[in-house]
Amino acid sequence: MGQKIVTLPLTDEKVQDLKAGDRVLLNGDVYAARDAAHKRLMDRIEANEELPINLEGEVIYYVGPTPAKPGQVIGSAGPTTSGRMDRYTPKLLSLGLKGMIGKGYRNEEVKAAIQKYNAIYFGAIGGSGALLSKKIQAETVVAYEDLGPEAVRRLTIKDFPVTVINDCYGNDLYQQGSDAYKGRQT
């Protein structure tokens, strides 16, 4: 099975070239942010204050890494459950966010917003944090350092393996995959 190689940041063209089920190696910079950081970003948006990061064309990776051991760039760094960010995601997509990396179902609003804003949702393998840490070449905390594992980080990723779950055409790999294999065990 082939793999596509995508260089970040994302553009409309790059997004349109990807379909649910495609296996992709991502290269470039992403933001790491999860629950607490999303809440703070949303509080600023609601207060009409400037965000500490520019979302245009960006990808957010839902991850809260373990502390780095001496000599490590970053600790274990696999995806966390994306659905917890669903309530914030349509707003962030409307502000230019182009992609997300996580694991697990998105709700209907998020799936509709992914189509509307020509965005994409990638799944990384949950629970493979040791392996994925090897694909991260640089890490800098860029906001909310007090949140510890939940701080916003800039990560430089290299050949980071993901699979397209929700594409801009409305396809959903979780749905299609489970439909294809339903009843095939017995």
Next chain:
Amino acid sequence: MREIHVDDITDSVAFLCQTASFDLDDDMIQAFQSSMKTEKSEIGKDVIEQLLDNAEIAKQERIPMCQDTGVAVFFIELGYDCKITGGNLYDAINQGVSKGYGDGYLRQSIVRDPLDRKNTGDNTPAITYVEMVEGDHLTIRFTAKGGGAENMSRLQMLKPSDGLEGIEAFVMESVRLAGPNACPPMIVGVGIGGSFEKSAYIAKKSLLRPVGVRHKDERIAELEEKWIEQCNDLGIGPQGMGGTTTALDVKIEVHPCHIAALPVAVNIQCHANRHKEVTL
């Protein structure tokens, strides 16, 4: 009366916390390997292969297999003829968690209060259950329970008239809803009977039984095998991307209950199935 000093408990707990995060047990490795032979989806096989690579990297480099190093849950067996000296058991365990997670570069994932959500900074307090048993030993069973799978766990107070059919429907619905969120291939812990909280307790405790080991009651063992097949027929597959390996195992425990009651709890465990134990 045999005496065990709290320092020995603290040191053992610190060791268990780290080794659980770094060294995936052989029962899980074997379950991955055998699922490679039966999985029908190419993406599914690829996922399992990466999970085997991940386990090897974690083991060799002494880094956590998953960044969610979990809430520290302990099932303690304390012999009636065993006396803890130099302090108390709960403090000794919490000190061990603090040391193990801190020295091991494990993630601090506990907030001091569910409402203000400030991180305690040392992954304490642990969740500790103690059962008194015959003998003079102290057995410490540890599990690092990650949030993703735990969040997909469910409990329902069924009616006795719902019967086995109702239980089965609830379990399968729970697995289906958990889907990719619970990081499949998963292990499904089911507690049937007891009371509201007892069903959840035995569901969680059932997960301590190694993968592939069936319940000693043949009737329950058959049910476990049937439900494994049913889970794998759901099509969810590794990471929910479609496939025939949804559950590596189903564990069931039962307990006496009220004539009016039929509690059922489903505690879901992700593939990062981290359990370690020691007897002092």
